[in-house]
Amino acid sequence: MANHVFHRTPALMPEVASGEGCYLIDNTGKRYFDAGGAAVSCLGHSDAHVAEAIKQQVDAVAFAHSGFFTSAPAEALADKLVEHAPEGIERVYLVSGGSEAVEAAIKLARQYFVEIGEGERGHVIARKQSYHGNTLGALSAGGNEWRRGQFAPLLLNMTHISPCYEYRFRGEAESAATYSKRAADELELEILRVGPSRVMAFIAEPVVGATLGAVPAVAGYFARIREICDQYGVLLILDEVMCGMGRTGTLFACEQDGVQPDILTIAKGLGAGYQPIGAMMCSGEIYETITNGSGFFQHGHTYMGHPVAAACGLAVLERIVDGGLLAKVRSLGAYMEKQLVLALGQHPNVGDIRGRGLFWGVELVQDRDSKTTFAPALKIAPKIKKAAFKRGLMCYPMQGTIDGQQGDHVLLAPPFIMDEAQVDEMVGLLKDAVLEVLAQV
Secondary structure (H helix, E strand, O other): OOOOOOOOOOOOOOOEEEEEOOEEEEOOOOEEEEOOOOOOOOOOOOOHHHHHHHHHHHHHOOOOOOOOOOOHHHHHHHHHHHHHOOOOEEEEEEEOOHHHHHHHHHHHHHHHHHHOOOOOOOEEEEEOOOOOOOOHHHHHHOOOHHHHHHHHHHOOOOEEEOOOOHHHHOOOOOOHHHHHHHHHHHHHHHHHHHOOOOEEEEEEOOEEOOOOOOEEOOOOHHHHHHHHHHHHOOEEEEEOOOOOOOOOOOOOHHHHHOOOOOEEEEOHHHOOOOOOOEEEEEEHHHHHHHHHOOOOOOOOOOOOOOHHHHHHHHHHHHHHHHOOHHHHHHHHHHHHHHHHHHHHOOOOOEEEEEEEOOEEEEEEOOEOOOOEOOOHHHOHHHHHHHHHHHHOEEOEEEEOOOOOOOOEEEEEOOOOOOOHHHHHHHHHHHHHHHHHHHHOO
């Protein structure tokens, strides 16, 4: 049969036929537990409430350009997001995905400083081993060297400080508090190096997703980051595209760090895979500056504020917030951590198990004591992905954990609707895949 789809990779992939709860089913009937769909399918694949909301909105009106109309679902979704957002966040700019949300955040930060007469501010500081999306602006902010490499001549001049990565970078004699401050103080040093009058924003993931593998910041880190941003008049952008919308046990991941951003980005779990939707959220002060100045944000996409996508997002939030799923994420997350540690915690090639809520990473090493990594040529992470998928488990392994070249980890982001038996199933399948691959090294 002719194949004209431009797939992500040239490898043959099975054809998905249906979804049922936590599982995807291919056209041969094989079932796959979805713990690796890039932290998207938080409600699984057959949520009747969300499906009905989409159907009802399609029957009413599918699309109206946001340059002419707003819609009831967009207004209601924005209201519900702001109701639960960090203090100071008052406006919601609806887009179609995470990369669009980050692009909007960067451009809003720039326009804000133009509007207040600080047009020399145009520099963004981000972190190494981060990921903020694949459009050119978002890719420039990201510190994923594997994704950035071949596009380097096209990227914007943004600079990167070290991540808050306790397993690798905290000194043996260093307290958590001392390390936390040292890691955060890199931002101040970089602001001073670039020039405080030139820096407009610092962007970071509260829990680093794909590139580091579910690495949360050490306590106190983001409080110090907020202090530095305030001291130098720099906007704080928090990217919760992967770690937000309940994934870590609170609706917004930054709640657990006690920090309020100026701009915040969400996507993935906001639509739960049922519709493509994301959002850039900002403070009331930023919004008022734009509306009382030039009067409009000089940015936009055709499908922003899409009524069907907004209806979907609202239904997803109703399930997560009103349906009590946040408490379930926290309790299941504790159980998932326990089971991962029991299954893999003592393995000589497992260096670290870390995460929050239902967002966990397992870092693999050649030697546990020295934390030496496997040679990249061994392709440990890709082999684990293949072995797990063969067994019916979708997970998210990646290479280049430490610097874009060295290091392997596996990221797990299962649906919030699973039960403890399915946690056991997921962990068992992962353990079997890991043991198979490591036995061949």
